[in-house]
Amino acid sequence: MKNNIKKIMLLTFLLGISFSAFSKPVDEDPIEREMLDIAAKLRCTVCQNQPVAESHSGLAGDMRNLITEKLKQGKNEKEIVQFFVDRYGDYVLLEPPQSGNGAVLWVLPPLLFLFAALAAVLMMKSRSKSQSTMPPPVLSDADKERIRLARGIDADEKNKS
Amino acid sequence: MNKVWWVIVPVLLILFGLLGYGLTSNPKHIPSPLIGKPFPLIEGMDLNGNKVTLGVVNGKPTVVNVWASWCAACRSEHNVLIRGSRIYGDKISLVAINYKDELVNAKAWLRQLGNPYLWSYHDLSGRAGLELGVYGVPETFFVNKKGIIVEKISAPLTDEQFAAGVELMSK
Numbered sequence: 001m002k003n004n005i006k007k008i009m010l011l012t013f014l015l016g017i018s019f020s021a022f023s024k025p026v027d028e029d030p031i032e033r034e035m036l037d038i039a040a041k042l043r044c045t046v047c048q049n050q051p052v053a054e055s056h057s058g059l060a061g062d063m064r065n066l067i068t069e070k071l072k073q074g075k076n077e078k079e080i081v082q083f084f085v086d087r088y089g090d091y092v093l094l095e096p097p098q099s100g101n102g103a104v105l106w107v108l109p110p111l112l113f114l115f116a117a118l119a120a121v122l123m124m125k126s127r128s129k130s131q132s133t134m135p136p137p138v139l140s141d142a143d144k145e146r147i148r149l150a151r152g153i154d155a156d157e158k159n160k161s
Numbered sequence: 162m163n164k165v166w167w168v169i170v171p172v173l174l175i176l177f178g179l180l181g182y183g184l185t186s187n188p189k190h191i192p193s194p195l196i197g198k199p200f201p202l203i204e205g206m207d208l209n210g211n212k213v214t215l216g217v218v219n220g221k222p223t224v225v226n227v228w229a230s231w232c233a234a235c236r237s238e239h240n241v242l243i244r245g246s247r248i249y250g251d252k253i254s255l256v257a258i259n260y261k262d263e264l265v266n267a268k269a270w271l272r273q274l275g276n277p278y279l280w281s282y283h284d285l286s287g288r289a290g291l292e293l294g295v296y297g298v299p300e301t302f303f304v305n306k307k308g309i310i311v312e313k314i315s316a317p318l319t320d321e322q323f324a325a326g327v328e329l330m331s332k
Contacts, residue, residue: 059296062291088296090194112176
């Protein structure tokens with residue numbers, strides 16, 4: 001009985017997934033894909049930190065339509081991105097340009113890292129220098145006695161426990 | 162040790178300076194790259210179905226105001242435009258782009274608040290707006306006689322800005 005139920009369940013499952021054999025692969029419009037690739041690089045100017053590809057704002061929708069239209073006219077990605085930069089400025093690019101003002105953003109972090117590394121090395125050097133030039137401490141007989149005493153007491157306590 | 166601090170402290174100060182600048186400046190202000198560029202000649206229809214061309218209108222310096230009936234800030238700005246058209250009407254042309262608006266609403270709006278514009282270009286699709294880098298209404302372009310954009314205000318216009326814009330256009 002139990003076996004039968006299992007068989008029926010398995011059959012139902014197989015029947016269920018067999019329908020996918022008749023499905024057609026999803027037709028993806030290559031222009032749509034290209035449009036989304038371009039839109040992913042553009043900032044939606046009314047939502048500040050969302051790419052045009054993801055935004056639901058009316059402006060982003062218009063921008064996507066325009067990209068599709070321009071792709072159909074045979075314009076390439078560079079021309080389309082430039083169209084938006086000419087009208088909205090570098091602000092429209094999610095990734096800042098590597099020239100002009102944007103160059104600062106690309107160059108500054110590595111420079112800061114180098115600077116920090118250099119500072120760290122210099123600090124460590126000066127620290128080790130000051131340590132090695134310090135004379136070793138001179139212990140008086142009284143100091144040595146106190147140390148011996150302290151160690152002895154420690155040892156006694158350990159033995160007790 | 163001390164020498165290192167002489168380098169670290171100035172660098173930190175510069176960093177804090179940059180941070181302070183970044184945090185206090187308005188992230189919504191987008192400088193327009195269109196200033197100094199020619200205003201694109203865009204053809205289309207006005208609200209009454211007449212053919213119009215955006216750009217220099219009637220050979221005079223032209224103010225192009227972008228508005229929509231659904232835009233609350235445009236309502237408060239409207240009086241500035243009406244005053245401006247009265248003061249500078251003979252020196253300049255004042256036209257508009259009616260941005261992504263229904264004809265009926267746009268016409269009703271002008272009937273109710275008064276129409277300071279020679280005409281309003283009907284930009285139903287927002288296509289002309291994209292061509293002009295419009296990202297929010299109201300926006301106002303000041304175009305000199307040669308067709309060069311000399312100023313763009315991306316906020317409700319004030320009387321002072323209108324006067325300053327007219328000044329810039331007539332240079």
